[in-house]
Amino acid sequence: MEAQQRTETNVEQPMTENEDRTVSEATQDHVVKKAAFQTPKSVEAEQKIHADPWDTDAWVTLFMEAQNQPIELARPVYQLFLSQFPTAGRYWKLYIEHEWRQGSEQAVEDAFQKALLICHHIDLWKTYTDYIKSKKTRAEATEAYEFALKHLGLDIQANNLWADYIEFLKEWEPRNVQEENAKRDQLRSAYQRAVQTPMYNLDNFWKEYENFENSLNKTLAKGLLAEYQSLYSAARAEFRARRNRREGLLLNVLACPPSPKAEEQVRLWRKYIDGEKSNPHKLEAEELHKRVVAAYEQAILCLYRYPDLWLEIYFYHVQRKDWESAKEYLYRGIQACPDRPILYLCLADVEESLKNFSMVESLYEELLKLSPSCLVYIEYMYFLRRTRGIEASRKLFMRARKEISDYHLYVAAAELEYYRNKNLDAALNIFELGLKCFPQVLDFALEYISFLWMLGDETNLQALLERLLLDYPAEESAVIWDKYCQFAQQFFGLEKRREIEMRRMEALGGGERFLLESALSYYSFRDLTSWTSSDMMYVGDVWTNNRSSQPFIESKPKTSSNTSKRSRTVVDKKTEATNAPLSSSGSLLESLQTLMNMFPCTSDVAIPDVNYVLNLILCTPESLNVQDQKSRGEKRKNMSSSDGNKVPGTSLLPSQRWNGEGKVEDEEGREESASAYNESADSQRLPSRDIFRIRQAQRQAKSSS
Structure with missing residues (x-):
């Protein structure tokens, strides 16, 4: 069948057209057009969907109302529903059957071509084989069954698919000896594959296989059955384990974006996939890979809108160095989550590693249309610097300045100039330009300070700090003063350091407490201090809180902090225990109990x-x-x-x-x-x-x- 061949080709090769990688406009914007038919239930459902585009109950109500309408009126509702929930295999099946009943063969084949690519659902694929068997030749039907078993044959619910295939082979009436031998070989192959597949009703398949072999040649059957007995037993054990791992999974839920409601199902899917990866049945590497991929495909049915699932599948194939499969899953992930930049960025890395630079630029441009964020521009700028040189990245920086306003862009461009282009003057110019564009953005000022500090540019750093102190009001300049004091500790002598500390104290206050904290910071290095936690009992929590809010003081080891906290806790408990009997002053038993606890x-x-x-x-x-x-x-x-x-x-x-x-x-x-x-x-x-x-x-x- 032509449609079947087109479907198989598309499954084996990654999608590359833009229209295949993006979700329909209706899905992206969550716009629900008014249905061509109206019933009380459909009207109410549409109102709920307008309020919440992911109201699954309302969507199901609208879909089921369409089942009672002529296909011309129901088709737009079906298409809208399936664009919102493209992995809903059960509803694909209902839609296709509606088209099939109306005799719309082209619509049926088009629906199969879209659905089979993204929805590995047993009921849907069984409908596909039923359709091919009823409409096409025996050879085409055989190809359809093999195609379906290739993708879903390892599902524990694939027993009906295997049973239909075997029954289809049995119904073949050969016209000559050659066809008789072909029928026998195909049946034997189907049985032998089925009895080593972990699925429901496995015992029935084994009994049928025994009867099949014994009916042909009992002598030959004895050897064949002995050979496959161990495989059948292993499949039975694997089926029981897999069934237990799948316990609690809801396989027909509609795939929605991540939400707390689905946390339990996500945990169960994680447990199931990790169980498959652990290879409890000691399978060969290729067999294990097939089962892991099958588990991921089953998870996609319910977690289609989870970008981290697509990323995990991508990295699973990257680990195997299967770049084509990795790329295919990223394209599918982008189709499922078109507003998640990380999927585009990973795909861009894959295409860049394959030297498809024009494709990478197309991906970045497409992503900028969907999500014109600063991070995307920065990654795009780095890519252009790697592949097309300095001028291309600088042009993109100038373009990005006009389209977005984010200080991170200037920091990234300046660091790119310094570290990659070895151009310090250009980096400083970009920082100065950013300071003009973001005069009151403290985070950018701190980035500029850190850059000059890294350079050890004492003169420009001091000048910058003095400028910033003039630009920022006193209530917002505490962090800058702290940086200035820290700078003075490392670069200046004692007199200059004390002068700056006095200036800070005059501007912000703090008195002797600030001077104490400054001294404690000055007389320490990294995790080396001139004081212990017990030395700070008088200053106490005030010192701890002030230290945590002042970046110019070096942080001390966690153990010291924890020790101090523990010491204070013990003292507090003892003080509380001591005061308890004094306040109650009457009960001797209470006092004794307090002593015992103390x-x-x-x-x-x-x-x-x-x-x-x-x-x-x-x-x-x-x-x-x-x-x-x-x-x-x-x-x-x-x-x-x-x-x-x-x-x-x-x-x-x-x-x-x-x-x-x-x-x-x-x-x-x-x-x-x-x-x-x-x-x-x-x-x-x-x-x-x-x-x-x-x-x-x-x-x-x-x-x-």
Whole structure:
């Protein structure tokens, strides 16, 4: 069949005509023309579609209303629907069947030619083989079946297609021995391919194949069946695994642009495709490739409007160095997502690698008509510099200046002049031109500053900073002042640096806090600092917040920041825990629970002093002083339970330890008695009658024992 041959040719070769690569105007603009017929449901559906061009329920309602109309009235609705949802195989089938019933063979063949290229849907392709079988010769029908099985034979739902093909071969009535042998060979080939295809009703195909071989020659059948038994068993296992991976997938949903509603389906498709790629059945490379491509084609039916899916398919073929297939999928992706520049840019790279420079220029020009963005001009400018030289890229820059207003264009052009053309003067001229065009765009000013900084052009950089400080009001110049201070730190001496810092402080304020931050920044390098997080406890969050908002201060390692945050968190929790019993001041149990939560149950943390515990339980003012001492980070050493010599009710300073003989020994080995230490420690605490009485009672109990 001529239509079938045209279809197969187009499938094997990438589309190159502009009209094949772009979506129809109605689809691009989401314009729904008024239908030639009107019913209450169709009118309501049209109104909903005007409000939301991706209202799938309204589209389906309109389509089904067209099913009840004459084909002349229904055809425009069908075409509009299928331009919006070109991978809707079920609806292609309904449309074609409507044309078929009306005897419009040319319309049917034209529809097949459009649909089969982009819609690998079993029902649609089965309708295609049914049509060819009913209208064309047996040879053409055989070609149609083979064509369909080539593209969809690996689908687990292809069992009906295989069954129809085998039944079609069985119905052939040979007229001579040669045709009889041909029929036998074709049936054997069909059965042998079917029984090793993972699909539904695989067991039935195996039984039919056994009967087929045994009916011809039981001796020969024994060897053939033994050979294909293992392939059949592997196909059964693969079918079960593939069916499980496809569980939850909705195969007949209409393909819409990405939305949160479809996240679950996207996840399931990703799971299914990744499962195919993992090659759990240890297939040969070529067989694995066929299954991965088939999985991608099935995903396209539902995720047709997802540009990242097309990009993944493209890079999958790039990895295999299959440039023609990669290019074909990019063209199809552009047809599906014509407003996504990244697809055009990838395609331009492919065409450039194939030396199709004129095609690349056509792609860029087409993209600029659809999306005249700064990024497209920049990529186009780089391409022209690579392939046609300096003048071509400069001409495009001058053209782009007239069509768009974006400072990125000037930055890109200046860097192209400096890095590629080795022309510093041209780069500086472009930056100056950009400064005139964007006098109040701070980001461009910062780009210019960074460029001069990279050059180490001290004179021009200082002049630029002074100019910018005059151009920007004080409330917007903080970032520029910060850059100026950082510049002074690296390029000037101490006196000049302090002069600029004072000027900034006069312009923006900040006082001693700014000078402190400036000093901390100055006395550091990369991740090397002259201070630690614990040194910044007084400045605290104010210093952290100010640092994050000031680019002239070098960022410090994440670990240091995290440590500081963790330290503050611990202090805050302890402070909160300490204040809780004071505010409630009534419940002894609450105070004890607070104490238990305050001290972690680890072996390396010393037991709190008994006096501090008693003060806290009794909620006396003295506990505040003791807690303040504890929160300053005093730690005790050599307090592990393995010592076994700790005297209850005593506290050691950080520089002291027990020597095992009942005496306290400092770091230099000097000894002092425990009683002297207790007296010294007691003398440091504020007097309290309650605590004094308790302590006296404890000492009396000890002496009596």
